[in-house]
Amino acid sequence: MNTKLKVSEISKIYPGCIANDKVSLEFGSGKIYALLGENGAGKSTLVKILSGVVKPDEGKVFLNDESIKLNSPLDAKKNNIGMVFQHFNLFETLSVFENLSIDSDKKNEDLRVLVNDILKKYNFKIDLDVPVLNLSAGQKQKVEIIRCLIRNPKVLIMDEPTSVLTEQETDDLFVSLKQFSKDGILIIYITHKLKEVLSLCDEVAVMRKGKVVSVSNTIDEKIESLANKMVGENLNTIKKKINNFKNSEEILKISNLNFKSDDPYETNLNNLNLSLKKGECLGIAGISGNGQNELFQILSGEIITEDTSIMFRNKEIGKLNPRERREYLMAFSPEDRISQAAVPELKIYENVALNNFKSSNFFEKGLVNEKKIKEHSKKILSNFSVNTDNVELKSQFLSGGNLQKLIIGRELITSPELLVCFNPTWGLDVGAINYIHETLIQINEQGKSSILISTDNDELLKLSDRICVIYKGKLSKIMSADTVTAEKLGILMGGGSID
Amino acid sequence: MEVQLIKIEKRNDVSRSIYFLTPVLAIFLTLFGGGIIFFILGFNPIEALKFFFITPISDLYGLSELLIKATPLCLIAIGLSFCFKSNNWNIGAEGQLIFGGVVGGGVALLFYNHDGFYVLPIIILSGAIGGMLFAMIPAILKTYFNTNEILVSLMLVYVAKLLLDYLVVGPWSNPEGFNFPETRQFSESARMPILFDGLRIHAGIFITLIAVFLSWLILYKTYLGFQIKVSGFSLKTAKYAGFKGKTMIIIVFMISGACAGLAGVGEITGPIGQLHRNISPEYGFTAIIVAFLGRLNPVGIIFASLIVALTYLGAETAQIFLQVPKYTGQVFQGMILFFLLGSDYLLFFKIKFLGFKKNEL
Numbered sequence: 060m061n062t063k064l065k066v067s068e069i070s071k072i073y074p075g076c077i078a079n080d081k082v083s084l085e086f087g088s089g090k091i092y093a094l095l096g097e098n099g100a101g102k103s104t105l106v107k108i109l110s111g112v113v114k115p116d117e118g119k120v121f122l123n124d125e126s127i128k129l130n131s132p133l134d135a136k137k138n139n140i141g142m143v144f145q146h147f148n149l150f151e152t153l154s155v156f157e158n159l160s161i162d163s164d165k166k167n168e169d170l171r172v173l174v175n176d177i178l179k180k181y182n183f184k185i186d187l188d189v190p191v192l193n194l195s196a197g198q199k200q201k202v203e204i205i206r207c208l209i210r211n212p213k214v215l216i217m218d219e220p221t222s223v224l225t226e227q228e229t230d231d232l233f234v235s236l237k238q239f240s241k242d243g244i245l246i247i248y249i250t251h252k253l254k255e256v257l258s259l260c261d262e263v264a265v266m267r268k269g270k271v272v273s274v275s276n277t278i279d280e281k282i283e284s285l286a287n288k289m290v291g292e293n294l295n296t297i298k299k300k301i302n303n304f305k306n307s308e309e310i311l312k313i314s315n316l317n318f319k320s321d322d323p324y325e326t327n328l329n330n331l332n333l334s335l336k337k338g339e340c341l342g343i344a345g346i347s348g349n350g351q352n353e354l355f356q357i358l359s360g361e362i363i364t365e366d367t368s369i370m371f372r373n374k375e376i377g378k379l380n381p382r383e384r385r386e387y388l389m390a391f392s393p394e395d396r397i398s399q400a401a402v403p404e405l406k407i408y409e410n411v412a413l414n415n416f417k418s419s420n421f422f423e424k425g426l427v428n429e430k431k432i433k434e435h436s437k438k439i440l441s442n443f444s445v446n447t448d449n450v451e452l453k454s455q456f457l458s459g460g461n462l463q464k465l466i467i468g469r470e471l472i473t474s475p476e477l478l479v480c481f482n483p484t485w486g487l488d489v490g491a492i493n494y495i496h497e498t499l500i501q502i503n504e505q506g507k508s509s510i511l512i513s514t515d516n517d518e519l520l521k522l523s524d525r526i527c528v529i530y531k532g533k534l535s536k537i538m539s540a541d542t543v544t545a546e547k548l549g550i551l552m553g554g555g556s557i558d
Numbered sequence: 559m560e561v562q563l564i565k566i567e568k569r570n571d572v573s574r575s576i577y578f579l580t581p582v583l584a585i586f587l588t589l590f591g592g593g594i595i596f597f598i599l600g601f602n603p604i605e606a607l608k609f610f611f612i613t614p615i616s617d618l619y620g621l622s623e624l625l626i627k628a629t630p631l632c633l634i635a636i637g638l639s640f641c642f643k644s645n646n647w648n649i650g651a652e653g654q655l656i657f658g659g660v661v662g663g664g665v666a667l668l669f670y671n672h673d674g675f676y677v678l679p680i681i682i683l684s685g686a687i688g689g690m691l692f693a694m695i696p697a698i699l700k701t702y703f704n705t706n707e708i709l710v711s712l713m714l715v716y717v718a719k720l721l722l723d724y725l726v727v728g729p730w731s732n733p734e735g736f737n738f739p740e741t742r743q744f745s746e747s748a749r750m751p752i753l754f755d756g757l758r759i760h761a762g763i764f765i766t767l768i769a770v771f772l773s774w775l776i777l778y779k780t781y782l783g784f785q786i787k788v789s790g791f792s793l794k795t796a797k798y799a800g801f802k803g804k805t806m807i808i809i810v811f812m813i814s815g816a817c818a819g820l821a822g823v824g825e826i827t828g829p830i831g832q833l834h835r836n837i838s839p840e841y842g843f844t845a846i847i848v849a850f851l852g853r854l855n856p857v858g859i860i861f862a863s864l865i866v867a868l869t870y871l872g873a874e875t876a877q878i879f880l881q882v883p884k885y886t887g888q889v890f891q892g893m894i895l896f897f898l899l900g901s902d903y904l905l906f907f908k909i910k911f912l913g914f915k916k917n918e919l
Contacts, residue, residue: 361797361798380800382801385800398794399795400795400798402792405791413798414799425780425781426779427781427783
């Protein structure tokens with residue numbers, strides 16, 4: 060049975076961003092296809108279109124030369140397109156078999172026979188009658204795969220399937236996927252991990268900024284070439300003048316820091332070491348989900364660690380909470396503007412009061428010093444050109460760019476010695492991005508240091524003095540920014556090594 | 559099979575005035591629903607509602623009774639608003655009330671033959687401390703052992719009830735009381751002063767009014783209030799701002815427990831004058847409705863407590879004049895909460911009908 064799947068001129072536009080720009084691709088059964096790209100490159104949108112979750116604005120999908128309509132996930136199922144999402148959609152307290160029977164119209168006895176056949180054929184070892192919560196991540200994923208296999212899929216789409224798997228489980232998965240492919244199932248494998256593409260897939264399509272930038276056979280590719288295509292070489296930005304900080308005073312030092320999380324969706328951090336000089340900007344690159352969140356929280360004090368593991372201006376601060384760290388002149392701008400850095404339902408001046416510590420005097424003897432907070436807020440609004448002068452305005456009425464200016468302003472108005480920011484320009488328009496970049500360059504010129512955790516490589520190369528990459532909770536060697544190229548970053552971000 | 563597809567979407571901006579008006583709407587819907595129930599039971603709905611909501615407060619005595627019921631409801635709800643605003647779900651105010659009553663009552667019995675201005679303040683204070691300590695159990699278990707405060711605080715209600723039961727039947731029962739499950743009547747110095755001759759309204763109302771004012775001050779003018787507000791919106795933000803989350807949880811439980819304990823001590827030194835098995839007609843649970851009906855706002859809670867207090871009185875009059883059980887009052891309280899939650903849902907979400915679609919798998 061030959062299956063041909065073709066997407067033709069697919070476009071999908073979200074407000075402020077083109078997720079898919081005339082994407083055309085062809086797939087045929089018997090091969091495993093990789094869809095490779097950074098976060099936000101448009102892979103997920105394309106996959107959601109193929110699985111009927113999102114409707115394209117333009118373009119068509121053809122299955123065996125016939126145009127098909129995918130208005131809902133049901134349509135995708137009808138057309139034998141199966142999909143395994145990154146996060147599992149299973150009822151934890153139901154048994155494996157009950158999970159499988161929920162969306163099957165087969166009789167239970169027939170279904171059991173069918174499932175047992177599948178288990179035998181692909182050598183899956185899963186007890187059908189235990190509750191799903193007792194399974195490992197790899198086994199849960201197999202349940203999801205079986206759920207697709209029951210329907211005799213022609214196409215099987217896997218969305219970043221290895222992000223929660225161990226090495227061994229990943230190997231097992233690859234063996235199964237190769238077997239499915241031999242059995243005639245067309246497999247589309249979405250990933251940003253370069254090594255996986257090379258070891259598993261036959262063909263690779265690279266997406267960048269909503270467009271397909273290359274389609275090639277994996278045999279012809281190397282980690283470097285794929286990395287290059289994935290991150291692009293359009294580095295036409297003005298780079299910051301890179302300084303040599305050899306003789307400057309050391310302001311922050313992290314030594315042998317480990318973090319182990321109880322949450323399987325969080326990343327453990329292993330043996331982190333870094334140091335930062337006065338006036339320096341250290342960029343930390345990486346594909347999101349590799350430990351950036353955890354690293355930010357460790358720096359901000361939301362996660363506390365051993366006292367001695369973090370030294371800031373010669374003081375041990377590992378056990379201090381964010382408020383206490385602000386006392387030592389640290390400032391933090393988290394990634395999530397709307398549910399962490401600010402509360403949209405609160406007024407502007409109330410959000411400014413979040414950056415409080417003893418010397419800010421926003422609260423005196425336990426009472427709110429509203430006058431002081433408002434004065435301070437007015438200063439922030441004008442100094443950081445936020446598009447309003449009304450401190451009583453609820454923050455939800457600010458645009459993303461203005462809210463971010465308010466947050467950065469709030470953090471910087473106290474003249475901190477170190478600003479830690481995490482994806483500060485995520486989702487902003489060009490004007491706001493430039494403003495924030497200029498601000499970040501300015502603070503370095505004033506002799507203040509910054510740590511920039513970002514998934515935007517252009518931004519990192521533009522602003523950093525030194526750069527390292529975080530991958531699976533480990534930091535790469537820290538490199539001087541003038542020796543780093545986008546290609547090198549891409550390799551490290553995909554888990555490869557350089558030199 | 560054709561099915562109607564429905565989608566539920568969050569509304570982005572909810573106007574503040576409508577937010578405070580929906581409780582009023584919920585009250586009107588409750589009246590309407592109550593009317594229907596009376597109609598089904600064979601009464602003239604208008605007449606029945608009049609018995610329920612107008613007759614009880616048509617004289618001074620009625621108004622005084624209304625305030626007597628509203629006093630503990632308002633006080634407990636004020637305390638609960640601290641917990642609820644900061645996302646701590648203290649469901650056990652009833653237990654904290656009873657425990658406060660037990661501690662206060664114990665002290666009152668201890669001072670059985672004492673006279674002196676200091677007796678009553680000591681009793682009140684010990685009642686507040688009792689409620690506070692009892693509320694700290696779920697708070698400490700939550701912060702240090704990660705237990706669910708809803709379950710713990712609720713289960714502790716039964717602990718407090720059984721403790722009270724044991725005390726009034728056993729060690730504290732009135733030696734001259736022919737084995738009735740009650741303590742001695744407290745001495746005069748242990749009773750709340752009556753405000754007007756012939757009415758039961760007592761000085762406990764001032765405690766409630768002071769609590770309302772203090773809660774407004776704390777919630778809107780202090781650092782603690784700011785922390786409570788931020789934590790209520792986003793725990794992530796609270797953590798990022800460096801608020802001491804554990805300390806705050808314990809403080810809001812302490813405030814809430816102290817208020818419930820004060821309400822308990824107000825009951826036993828006020829209208830009741832002794833300890834017996836039923837010192838509270840579930841004020842601690844009803845106050846949860848009061849807190850939400852009043853939008854967790856001190857002034858809103860005053861109005862809400864008066865309205866809910868009226869359902870207690872109405873149920874009593876209805877029992878006399880219409881021969882319906884007094885539990886009708888709880889039906890009305892339930893309806894208020896039901897309609898409030900229902901209108902809130904429609905206030906914060908809109909329902910979209912996406913048309914009919916064939917249902918296939």
